[in-house]
Amino acid sequence: MNETNTSSRKTTGATHRTDDWQTYPTKILVVLTLFAIYGTYRAFENNWYEVGNLLSPFYSPKLEFSWWKFSPALLILPIPGLFRATCYYYRKAYYRAFFGTPKACAVTGTANPRYTGESSGIWTLQNIHRYAFYMATLVLGVLWWDAFQTLFAAGHFFNFSYFQISVGTIVFFVNVVLLSGYSFGCHACRHLAGGCLDSFSSSGASKTSLSIWERITKLNEKHEMWAWISLFSVMGADVYTTVVARHGIPADPVLFSMDMITNLVAK
Numbered sequence: 001m002n003e004t005n006t007s008s009r010k011t012t013g014a015t016h017r018t019d020d021w022q023t024y025p026t027k028i029l030v031v032l033t034l035f036a037i038y039g040t041y042r043a044f045e046n047n048w049y050e051v052g053n054l055l056s057p058f059y060s061p062k063l064e065f066s067w068w069k070f071s072p073a074l075l076i077l078p079i080p081g082l083f084r085a086t087c088y089y090y091r092k093a094y095y096r097a098f099f100g101t102p103k104a105c106a107v108t109g110t111a112n113p114r115y116t117g118e119s120s121g122i123w124t125l126q127n128i129h130r131y132a133f134y135m136a137t138l139v140l141g142v143l144w145w146d147a148f149q150t151l152f153a154a155g156h157f158f159n160f161s162y163f164q165i166s167v168g169t170i171v172f173f174v175n176v177v178l179l180s181g182y183s184f185g186c187h188a189c190r191h192l193a194g195g196c197l198d199s200f201s202s203s204g205a206s207k208t209s210l211s212i213w214e215r216i217t218k219l220n221e222k223h224e225m226w227a228w229i230s231l232f233s234v235m236g237a238d239v240y241t242t243v244v245a246r247h248g249i250p251a252d253p254v255l256f257s258m259d260m261i262t263n264l265v266a267k
Ligand code: FES
Pocket: 083, 087, 088, 089, 090, 129, 133, 182, 183, 185, 186, 187, 188, 223
C-alpha cells in the first residue's frame, strides 16, 4: 500500500468506495430522529389514545395505577423501546448514522482511541436484548388481543351479532402482522428455536424445531425490512387512533357488519 492511501484511510469517511454509501446513514438519521420526536411527544401527550374499540399501540397494554400520575405510555413504551434499541439490526443502523462507527462497510469511522465497541461500559447492556425480546413478545400478545377487539363494536367483544370490520380493524391487523414479522425474525427468537443447537436430529421434536427454525430464518433474512415497515405501521396505528379519537367513532368507517347483512336480507 502506498503512503497516500495509508494517510487517507486515517481520515473519517475515507474510502475507496465509489457508490453512494452516504445516503443510507443519512436516511436512517432522519427517520429515527423524526420517529423519536413523534414517539416522545405522543408518550407525554397522554391524550387521544383510546376511542371505542381502538387503543393506540403506544399505550397498550394500558397500565393505570393510582400512584402513577403521568402518562400510562411511559410505563409501557420502555419495553418496545428497549427491544428496538438493542436489536442487532438497529444497532448497526444507529451506530453508523449517529456515531459513525463505522459510517459504512469499508469506510473509515470516527476516530476515537478509546473506542472498544460493545465490549465495555454501557454498551455491554446491549446483551439484554434476549430479555427485551421476551418482554416485547408479551406486549405483542396484547396488541393481537387489541386487534381482535376491533372485530366487534365497542362494548360487545365476542358478541357475534356485533361482528364488524372497520378501517381500524385493517390498520390494527396490518400492524400486528408486521410487528410479528419483525419480532419473530429476531436473532434471539431464532436462537431459541434452534440456533442454540449444533445439529438437529431426526426425532419428531427435532424436526418440528428445525421447521420452526427455518421459518424464523426466512423472516430473519429480511429483518431490516421488517424493522422499518413495522416501525411505520405502529406509528400509523397510533396516528389513526388519534385521528378517530379527535373526530369520534364515525371517523372509523365500518366496511362490513352483521347489521349490513341483516338489512340486506330484510330488503
Ligand atoms: S435482532 Fe432485531 S429484534 Fe432481535
